[in-house]
Amino acid sequence: MWKYRTLNNCNLAVSSLFCSRLPANQTKFNAVCNSRNKSTVTENQSFMANIFRGSLVSKQVFPYPDVLNAEQKELTNSLIDPFERFFSDVNDAAKSDANSKMDDDVAKALWELGAFGIQVPADFGGLGLNNTQYGRLCGIVGANDLGLGITIGAHQSIGFKGILLYGTPEQKAKYLPKVAAEQVYAAFALTEPSSGSDAGSIRCRAVKTPDNKYYVLNGSKIWISNGGIAEILTVFAQTEVVDPKTGQKKDKVTAFIVERSFGGVTSGPPEKKMGIKASNTTEVYFEDVKIPVENVLGKEGDGFKVAMNILNNGRFGMGATLSGTMKKCIELATAHATNRVQFGQHLKNYKGIQDKIAQMNILQYATESMAFAIAQNMDAGSQDYHLEAAISKIYASECAWYVCDEAIQILGGMGYMVETGLERVLRDLRIFRIFEGTNDILRLFVALTGIQYAGSHLKELQQAFKNPAANLGLIFKEASKRAASTVGLGGTDLSVHVTDELLPSSKKTAHCIDLFGQTVEELLIRYKKDIIHEQILLTRLANAAIDIYSMVVTQSRATRAVNLNLPTAQHELNMTKALTIQASDRVINNLKDITSSRQKALNEQISVIAGTIFENGGVNTTGILDEN
Template structure:
């Protein structure tokens, strides 16, 4: 039930289309306001761990201690929901049937509506359950354990479909629409992606023009790959609208978000798409022909559609990590049940080192994913506004980890895992889309790297400005100069994290600290070398993103394991082992990635790879001849 995966098949193109504008626009949480920019105002502190990582600094306020945001009351509420939801998925919903019929069974849908599963975070006075992000994550996790197809139906509805109304709706819009999508059994959808809009948000062609009487917008266009597109009654639709700049008097098209009802007329849809996985979810093309939209249905202000779309997507990414955490738990359980009973060569296969390594890595990946989900949801519940890079990392990590865990579960079970009745082949098909929608993992890696680099670059710009008036900025100049001198002679030490973690995890914390220090130096080096052209160096950006992911996930798991050790939780020693193992291997990957981007040999190899790819494309596919020559 759940924004679970927040699924939007269309999101791949959606986020691709927004990447350039997102990074260039630099959202508020990414903005560094210096005294040089705003005289008389204090600099804005960004509390994002990942953002500060790009400056080689430890910002631990939103990682340590691991969040514990549930009160006794809110914890009790979540616990009360777990049993009925679990029972529903075990006794009512049939994931295999939904997949085979390519639709969620009517009985399941009725049950979900009756449980208010379509309005988990809608305020109670508007018909919903009013769950916090952390409570929501727990519900999402259960859904992910049983049926990702259902999760996508729920997520497309509330995580993105009407999420814009929750985030940006005025009181009248909330009062009018939220009860309808919560208890009125009206489905919602998020409609942004179009057949022609790929990497450029400006290529959206759907247009909405103000009527002569000024009371309506007239919308024409189409959207593609819309989850719930064939069943949605209420849609958040993005269209180009003419906007006049009051300063210049010039008019240009800007994206605006609208609340569109199918009942307005002129809204139709195509047949459900045939998909590789998540077959139970409805995905369809939607068409708009002379749709009259009242001006009061503008969402978030005329021309602000880009901001609305980005924040809808950013706001719920943690839900994907929560849902996939549930999926990974279920896959691992099946693999363990098989491994502990299957006998080969006279021994149960769980006694063999190869199987043990698989199960250990599966467990570690699940631990990291689960830790990310509740770290981010907990911070959001505490009021954090600095989670966007972390949420993107959680999506990338969770989607790749879940694929690995499911694939290894099948491998452990061998031929049995490949059989349809085991259920893992359906899960594997469902999981494939998660690395594509919500922004492809490729795009999100670039988003993480470029946004972080932009933040680091602002600091270098501040230093450059300081040299223009050295007398007034001696403190900053000497501070930076001393750092570089100490670093050059090898006397510098990484920023310490020892005081933030349990004493048993200080060696792991030291590995993370060293990685942060080296990472900051690497970012500074590539900025100096490439300047603004770094945006075109995707080989380097991808490796910086991978290093950032490894460092952030390491910090998260030692935070969670420290909490368990401090509170003497029964699983604390097991968590400690996983945290230690993860941090060691992650630190080795960080070292390798950072060496790669500074090595002339590796950079030359990037050039070779680029040439190979260009040649393949020029030839329309594989270039070399078959060895037999025919």
């Protein structure tokens, strides 16, 4: 049972330095890092945030969200055929990849299709779709051309998304019609040569003129998608801000809407990349660019908040896109396995091939389930989706790589050939584990954000013990919950949320959730604020969280299929049961490794080995021919 006396030694504040260096950071994370406010703890509706503190808040996962009305579904369905015909009749992904650019007629057709203004309100010339509808179209793009998808996504998912989220009425009226329908490209300019994942260390600087009418911007950005073609850029730069409380001046990041027509904005040549070659990626330079003060996006000094919320808001789209990519890979692999004969049998009859195809489909199902659970929660008004969105991005990018690689393996030599198209997809996929927050950093974000939320709750409990007579309800509630889950009684119960066939699966998942909460508490007690330095343990904790989310969303979606009597219901149940068996085993193993002395010894050995390699600049073993 949890030892409450240790609470006095539990300092849960992750350093502000580390907080500022997480690319997936946002206002809520900063609030959790600094808050001692009870409402911050109790109001968060995120399923994932709450399991970090051993609490089940099921609203966002059960039942599986279903927010589109009949009119929205009809509109979405009316767009599917034109989008698919564009890819079959107009677009040539292989040609764009070979030429490292999208042809003008392809771009023109996309603009006419409305693909660059999918979420812009109709009043400003866009299609006016919500996140769920946008995700459905993303899946079509992902199934056909990821390079082109980057051009579209860099434009609207992040390029002008800040104007949608933070723009004043005047900014929206001026810029949204241009980026939605007037063939004016947008870009998101955050990354700099010295600040990759460390978005808080940008050096681009904007200085306000003496008349307070302009900012003068100088600096450069690197690896900017659409950087060479964008006429409107969301740019982040350091500015001098006066603290209204203290009167002190300090540097803080501010977001700006920058037009190339302002002058002083230039671009480098297109970067030569491993994949997504059809997209334009360049450096962008700013030399004495005069930006009107009315082009500040959000508030002065709030640029970091703006940047992170833009990334968080669009991250679900990656899962929707890559679920489409995976679906296409599975179709190609299935067709080949069905028709190809080896050793007198079709490939599909071999157990090894069946295992590959099944695993690929399970991962696609979970990826899609995550993406659309998040999208629909966002459409329902949720503000607490940041952990889930980060998990979705990690899961989608890694599963898509695995699925494409396995598809190539099933096709054998044919899969390796350019003509099949899978080698291009594999090259395109590699970037998704890097940009919009590397998966390594996002795992730390998931773990530390969840731990901070749990820590804030435990501090509330600590305060309760200072006046136990007035807080007996809270104290006994937490004590009984911990005691019950520790001895295997009570604890999390998901049975009321799932169909009967998934009851054994829900029980496995519930056990994982309880074990997860106990492990978080143990980490807090053992490491206190130093937990931020235990990145191997944090990564394992994040992996457990990811697997838990995959189990929950698939169980929820499969239950929906049963309740609606969908023809795919049994197949969805089968995949969900298989995923739960695999994922629950991984969760238990990861959580055990977090607290095991054996794993601690291994981690220490790994650090020693890495230190030797770094000291010697690479491999440090004697060559075979050099041995005596």
